[in-house]
């Protein structure tokens with residue numbers, strides 16, 4: 027099973043403020059920059075519990091009826107009607123093996139801690155990072171300490187009129 031990341035960050039690399047707020051990201055993604063096409067390419071989501079709780083507070087559940095696997099060691103707050111949510115725990119290797127066994131082909135991995143642990147386990151093949159034109163100084167980082175260099179191949183970078191800059195990378199090793 028392939029796994030990809032599609033995330034928005036401040037120019038200084040934060041995915042949320044320290045309290046989880048996303049107010050520095052433009053509402054609804056700002057302008058079309060490939061999110062819908064990316065979502066159409068995945069058949070499952072793997073999200074950390076913090077990300078799940080953020081999304082639960084949105085006005086509308088953004089994942090439709092796509093299966094969402096929420097990683098947590100605790101019981102989850104109930105999902106809204108129509109959402110397909112399952113809690114999972116274990117190593118990234120175990121989670122990917124379980125989803126692959128169940129026939130999933132392409133997972134969207136989301137949440138800072140979660141992305142970092144899947145990257146460490148070499149289980150992310152594609153990273154798409156959209157920088158929004160703001161520096162927020164402090165917050166929840168997309169990346170953190172690593173025990174080794176993660177080599178990337180730059181695929182493309184696109185700029186958008188509102189100032190979004192989207193870069194896609196293949197994770198090499």
Ligand SMILES: NC(=O)c1ccc[n+]([C@@H]2O[C@H](COP(=O)([O-])OP(=O)(O)OC[C@H]3O[C@@H](n4cnc5c(N)ncnc54)[C@H](OP(=O)(O)O)[C@@H]3O)[C@@H](O)[C@H]2O)c1
Nearest residue numbers: 034042046074075076077080097098099116137138139140
């Ligand atoms: N800018 C963006 O595009 C973007 C995208 C996604 C998220 N965000 C924001 O980023 C913030 C969340 O990121 P985050 O780094 O705090 O956390 P996160 O990755 O969403 O969640 C971390 C939690 O997930 C659970 N978890 C992770 N791996 C696990 C595993 N292998 N097994 C069991 N449980 C596991 C643990 O929950 P338990 O403590 O329950 O065990 C852990 O505390 C939110 O504010 C969210 O809105 C922004």
